Amino acid sequence: MNIQTQTITAKEQRTVLKRLLSYAGKYKKEFIFAFILLIFATIGEIIGPYLVKVFIDDYLTPNSFEMGPITTLAALYVGILIVKTILTYFQLLKFQEISLKIIQDLRIDVFSKVQKLGLKFFDKTPGGSIVSRVTNDTEAIKDMFVSVISTFVQNGVFLVGIFIAMFLLNVQLALFCLLIIPIIFGIMATYRHFSSRFYADMRERLSQLNAKLNESLQGMSIIQVFRQERRLRKEFSDINDAHYKAGMKNIKLDGLLLRPAIDLVYVFSLILVLSYFGIASLGSEIEIGVLYAFVNYLGRFFEPVNQMMMRLSMYQQAIVSASRVFTLLDEKELAPVAQSNNSHMVSKGEIEFRNVTFSYDGSRDVLKNISFTAKQGETIALVGHTGSGKSSIINLLMRFYAIEKGDILIDGVSIKEYKDDELRKKMGLVLQDPFLFYGTINHNIRLHNEEITDEEIVEAAEFVQANHFIERLPDKYEQLVVERGSTFSSGQRQLVAFARTIATKPKILVLDEATANIDTETEEAIQVALEKMRKGRTTIAIAHRLSTIQDADQIFVLHQGEIVERGTHQELISQEGLYQKMYLLQNGTANKLEDVVTNN
Structure with a gap:
């Protein structure tokens, strides 16, 4: 080199x-x-x-x-x-x-x-x-x-x-x-x-x-x-x-x-x-x-x-x-922070993307004029092929990157106006590949948040049905977690991540393909937990398996950084567009699948 x-x-x-x-x-x-x-x-x-x-x-x-x-x-x-x-x-x-x-x-x-x-x-x-x-x-x-x-x-x-x-x-x-x-x-x-x-x-x-x-x-x-x-x-x-x-x-x-x-x-x-x-x-x-x-x-x-x-x-x-x-x-590439001293509070969790355009390298836009609204308690699903911009929307919502064009509002206030503590406290994130720290299961759920009691940790684990495998461990909630939780299955790591999120009682729930690494039996249990988790919370979910988001209030189909279709599951199926093709590829019969491939 x-x-x-x-x-x-x-x-x-x-x-x-x-x-x-x-x-x-x-x-x-x-x-x-x-x-x-x-x-x-x-x-x-x-x-x-x-x-x-x-x-x-x-x-x-x-x-x-x-x-x-x-x-x-x-x-x-x-x-x-x-x-x-x-x-x-x-x-x-x-x-x-x-x-x-x-x-x-x-x-x-x-x-x-x-x-x-x-x-x-x-x-x-x-x-x-x-x-x-x-x-x-x-x-x-x-x-x-x-x-x-x-x-x-x-x-x-x-x-x-x-x-x-x-x-x-x-x-x-x-x-x-x-x-x-x-x-x-x-x-x-x-x-x-x-x-x-x-x-x-x-x-x-x-x-x-x-x-x-x-x-x-x-x-x-x-x-x-x-x-x-x-x-x-x-x-x-x-x-x-x-x-x-x-x-x-x-x-x-x-x-x-x-x-x-x-x-x-x-x-x-x-x-x-x-x-x-x-x-x-x-x-x-x-x-x-x-x-x-x-x-x-x-x-x-x-x-x-x-x-x-x-x-x-x-x-x-x-x-x-x-x-x-x-x-x-002296590095200037700092994480975005609040641009005002106002102490805004996230109370409802209503989200609005307003003409958002974003680029990672400054030359190629990965998001182009994205606009949508997620009302309080609604579940919004983002679907699309790899590279369509789904994760970029999540990254901007979590304020991992600064917004270049347009704006994102939470409860009518620009995300730029919120302090980090308020945003992180009111937004829960579960990634496709959850990260576990070296320590115990108790530690990984609490994450040194002294406001969370041991009773609330157990309640959170029971809520997402993680308690079933935790109770079978030799040391239960004090079971040692090695680096990145490598001794646990991907499904078990994901359940701990769900418990960690629900323990903070967020107003906004962000799921980045959160059930992708969970087996079918565990997924059925977690879907029940997710349904309870979403109640009263605004939820933004990225999904590749369309069967997991059919009950979403709104589904946005992204293609090359743009929202090309929007609506409920039934509305999108009836439009006979990109969403229907994706759905047939995953769930259609062999004949329908052959027709889709031929038409493409």
Whole structure:
């Protein structure tokens, strides 16, 4: 699969970093406390070599071993070492605690954003790609906050302290050592330029791997039935190979520009320092303690630089991942919401479609000038061939998509004016393939709606006759439901979905081929339940089996996005149009069926 990887510019990287750091504002006090601990720990780290320098120059070189001062110096050195160790532990602990809190906040923001996105976004975005951003990408960001930020802050303060100590020892040599900084920054800039491209490629490939894995798991039965294992394995292998190649490019870059390049600069710096002291010793005496301290500080200077360079890899991964996460957070394809602050209430459930035209892709209309009215308590049936627009009417009525042309009114008020809570509370939806959550049957009927009591759950199950199979289960209403309810039959899952809907006592009932997956015996029982459910409720039902909607108050026949026929069952049969042909195909005699085929 060919993809175009977006390269993140240096300016965009700075913007992403600034946005990431804005999450730390909530923990400003904790951050300041950790920073103070870091400064004191760094001071202790810097004082250590200086105390050794004092011992060498003031006591070891002149061969003066006064036990009192030496003991005091040693005790001071050991005490500073112990205090520094304790402070380092607590400042690292505090920095990582803040980091984990920040990543918690970010993950909640991302998950909450996903919940607000419209179905149009999910139509064009693979589920595995979204999962990758919520899990893999936020995990990379977590590594940055836990390992990178604290390391950069700690080592940055440490480097400043080292240079201060160097200037106190020898100003001229310290100025020479300042030349190292531009070289190091140049290596960092080069690494960031190339690695951002490679990491963007790796993250995109990882998203594709997740998407392919998710698709395979969802369609495993089809894959096995049609023997698609080899094809899927080949496609997965190709993506995996592309991910490997992108990773190898970055490994080669890491091997060249991280530790090896910095070690090379360190060697030349050490040669510079030793050459300086060697040349200086020809003209005058040099202090061994100063030489030791300077070489020690130089080594201590490059150790944090190496740590920062090694974590620069994590930093680049985090910046690329954060860019992908922020792209998701900035997504504009949100689910439609109320366009006013009015608190309209659905009281009757009367529905009116008024000249509704709709397109999913903006170019081909799937609904064309749809108009009809469903009065309170009426049952409206939508029939038509696949692709005629039946489900699109349901999607717009449920406000899964925004209406582009025309309007939908409930009780005379535009659907755009209702708040989500009111719409969802007063409209019950049962799909052809019901979705069950991991948990218990009780949980799946209640769906955390604390207003629904256990007694009402049992009543709802009895109402739709789901209680017959539930009571036979070992744990009855506390029976565990595995993912998607795969251990139950399609009919049993549908009955639980009916009970879930009826428990909310909706004013409007929407049935999207709700009895398609139910066996004949169960269907007879559910039709009785449906008849009771429809009483006093406005019902919109999609049906392929015309025998299930013959008692509907109105039947609308759709063809290519338009209502081409409307009326009751008897009226439509008498019109001898598309509905009659569909009815004869399903219920007619062999001769009638042959006539229909011949006429078509």
